[in-house]
Amino acid sequence: MYVTCARPKSTTALTSTGEGRLQARRSIRGATALLSLGILACGGSDNAAADSAAGASAAAVSADGAAGAGAGVNVAMISASGQELGTLILSESAGTISVSGALRGLPPGEHGIHLHMVGQCTPPFETAGGHWNPTSRSHGTQNPAGPHAGDMPNISVGADSSVNVTVTSAAGPLRGATGLVDMDGAAVLIHATADDYKTDPSGNSGARIACGAIASGS
Numbered sequence: 001m002y003v004t005c006a007r008p009k010s011t012t013a014l015t016s017t018g019e020g021r022l023q024a025r026r027s028i029r030g031a032t033a034l035l036s037l038g039i040l041a042c043g044g045s046d047n048a049a050a051d052s053a054a055g056a057s058a059a060a061v062s063a064d065g066a067a068g069a070g071a072g073v074n075v076a077m078i079s080a081s082g083q084e085l086g087t088l089i090l091s092e093s094a095g096t097i098s099v100s101g102a103l104r105g106l107p108p109g110e111h112g113i114h115l116h117m118v119g120q121c122t123p124p125f126e127t128a129g130g131h132w133n134p135t136s137r138s139h140g141t142q143n144p145a146g147p148h149a150g151d152m153p154n155i156s157v158g159a160d161s162s163v164n165v166t167v168t169s170a171a172g173p174l175r176g177a178t179g180l181v182d183m184d185g186a187a188v189l190i191h192a193t194a195d196d197y198k199t200d201p202s203g204n205s206g207a208r209i210a211c212g213a214i215a216s217g218s
């Protein structure tokens with residue numbers, strides 16, 4: 001979240017024009033989203049100018065998609081020992097989910113990476129459940145009965161233990177009735193070895209070495 005100050009009260013200064021009303025509605029949605037996430041933080045302001053500025057900030061949050069469609073989801077990845085590995089961003093991309101970002105502190109080599117069903121990352125990360133698989137397929141893009149919606153291409157970690165992740169899920173969407181982010185959230189999982197893209201249920205990719213939780217409502 002990039003904005004730390006937004007209040008429903010701030011929208012009242014923007015209602016004198018049609019555009020203002022539109023902004024106000026967006027602001028209310030943005031502020032409501034912030035409130036529902038329990039992360040509202042705002043300093044006091046007692047005049048219209050300050051309120052307008054605050055309202056514009058709230059509208060920016062909404063335009064960024066905090067209230068729903070189009071929003072990216074930031075996912076903080078941790079190792080099984082609790083080390084912070086970096087942040088991945090999930091976003092809707094042509095009906096699938098793209099995952100991107102820079103990670104460090106991973107073992108060099110090929111690793112399976114998948115979208116899992118539950119937004120809980122308690123080591124050894126079995127809490128994240130199985131692969132996100134809303135259409136009850138088998139695992140792997142090379143499996144005739146596959147793939148899982150949450151299957152993604154392997155990532156290749158360099159000798160310096162870092163990797164720039166740019167992968168896309170087999171299917172989407174990120175949100176909505178059939179979306180990844182449901183009542184129990186979701187997770188991004190990285191495994192110890194490469195995914196063979198065909199062995200059920202997880203491509204023989206071994207232990208779960210990194211996890212990033214996505215909370216319900218993200």
Ligand SMILES: [Cu+2]
Nearest residue numbers: 113114189202
């Ligand atoms: Cu997995």
